Amino acid sequence: MSDIDIAVGISTRNCADTIASVMAQVDRGLTEFFPDKRGLIIVSDGFSDDGTRAIAETTATRADKLVVTEEGPLGKGSAVRTIFKIARIRSAAAIGLVDGDLTSIRPDWIARLVTPIVDGRDLVVPYYLRHRYDGVITNQIAYPLTNVLFGLGVRQPIGGEYGLSARLIDHLLGHPLFPAEFGIDIFITLVSGVEGMDIVEAVLGVKEHESTKQYADPETLLVPMFYQVVGTLFRLIVHYRDYIRKVDGIRPVPRLGDPPNVHPAPLTVDKEGVYAQFHAKYDELVRGKAAFLAELAAKLDQVYALPLTEFSFPLDLWVQAVYRAINAFAHDEDLKILDALRVLWQGRFLSLVRETERMSDKEAERYIQEQLAVFIAYREMLA
Numbered sequence: 001m002s003d004i005d006i007a008v009g010i011s012t013r014n015c016a017d018t019i020a021s022v023m024a025q026v027d028r029g030l031t032e033f034f035p036d037k038r039g040l041i042i043v044s045d046g047f048s049d050d051g052t053r054a055i056a057e058t059t060a061t062r063a064d065k066l067v068v069t070e071e072g073p074l075g076k077g078s079a080v081r082t083i084f085k086i087a088r089i090r091s092a093a094a095i096g097l098v099d100g101d102l103t104s105i106r107p108d109w110i111a112r113l114v115t116p117i118v119d120g121r122d123l124v125v126p127y128y129l130r131h132r133y134d135g136v137i138t139n140q141i142a143y144p145l146t147n148v149l150f151g152l153g154v155r156q157p158i159g160g161e162y163g164l165s166a167r168l169i170d171h172l173l174g175h176p177l178f179p180a181e182f183g184i185d186i187f188i189t190l191v192s193g194v195e196g197m198d199i200v201e202a203v204l205g206v207k208e209h210e211s212t213k214q215y216a217d218p219e220t221l222l223v224p225m226f227y228q229v230v231g232t233l234f235r236l237i238v239h240y241r242d243y244i245r246k247v248d249g250i251r252p253v254p255r256l257g258d259p260p261n262v263h264p265a266p267l268t269v270d271k272e273g274v275y276a277q278f279h280a281k282y283d284e285l286v287r288g289k290a291a292f293l294a295e296l297a298a299k300l301d302q303v304y305a306l307p308l309t310e311f312s313f314p315l316d317l318w319v320q321a322v323y324r325a326i327n328a329f330a331h332d333e334d335l336k337i338l339d340a341l342r343v344l345w346q347g348r349f350l351s352l353v354r355e356t357e358r359m360s361d362k363e364a365e366r367y368i369q370e371q372l373a374v375f376i377a378y379r380e381m382l383a
Contacts, residue, residue: 004064004092006037006093006094006096007040007086007094008030008039008040008110009042009043009087009095010023010041011070011079011080011097011098012052013046013047013052015048015052015101016048016050019043019055019100020055020059022099023056023059025109025110026096029106031063033107033108033111033114034114037118039064040066041061041063042082042083043065043066044069044080044082045068045070045079046079047074066086072180073181076185077180077184077187081180083097088170091166093117093118093165094114094164094166095117095166096117097113097162097163098160099161102161103209104205104208109204112124113126113202116202116256117163121198121199122167122168122197123189123198124199124202124256125156126156126202127156127159128156128206129206129263129264130206130207131265131267132359132368133269134207137158137225137345138157138159140352141322141345142158142233143156144375145233145237145322146190147372148375149379150193150243150244151193151248151250151251152193152199152251153253154199154253157190158229159185160185160207160209172188175187176239177239179228179232182229183233185229186229186232186233199253201254201255205259206260206262208265223342227335231333231335231338234325234329237326238330241330244382263361264361272308274353275311278343278346278350279304281346282347285340285343286343287301290340292324292327292328293321296317296320296324300321303317304347313347315371316374318348319374319375319378322341323378323379325340327381330383356368
């Protein structure tokens, strides 16, 4: 096998409806923006049972193409690790990553993700215009902890699409906490920040993807994703505790490009459904079952008792619960800690919906960003 210059990996799991389109956009991006570079499209499939792999294998591309089944346990992290290993074997200097369920990807995304790597950067993180209720794990926990604990001023640390240097993937492949599942995105972002990599954000516009349709039923995708992302995040906090203790302030990350004057498609939230689920799971997983929340129990019970028309989960109460969960998880990686926290996360999400539903997009984004101040105020709770 001959060496290549640029590898773009596409992670897939039952993406039959979108994979051909994603591959076509990636192919156009490679051939139109990097005509003098040898590109390779790597489709790393997670044991799809809907024909995704067959479609990928029969989709014609001008760039070289390789369709493989991911190695290791089922999960996005395994798909990404497989892409990294192939890219390293083929001596790729620049690596792009995109999800196989994207419906908004354009050829210029490949240029925006990969060009900074070709020019010497180590990591390109995406910056999207997203609806306030898209990215519910990002807005309530991944974004604030990335900024406040790790001092890395990235808005969307689990955005899904990346550009990476060969130097960076060597660091990532050798890391003891490389995750097999959805924690891969936060892992890439945080390890890059701690290891002193040259990081930029690239404006990609609006992100739309098929998995958003599963947000209506949180148990289908969001809850499993919560465990995987937050579990990886908490393990990284423990692993890098000495680094975190030295963090002072938030380091701004350069942003390349200007956001377009467009608005993401609206998302609706079944407030009654989320409220009912919060109540059911609170009794099952929180009340009397989460010792780390004992000092907050009275206030949490008051939140539980509120009717939907008056429901409010105070931000400072949520932040205290997050820090208590981190401390408890550091002592004992008991999944019951994440059980309790994910129930509170859903309650806090419902409160966020009620607090921002009458706001403009700009007002809601400002509100989400201003939550960092509360995470900073309680930062000393971290043991």
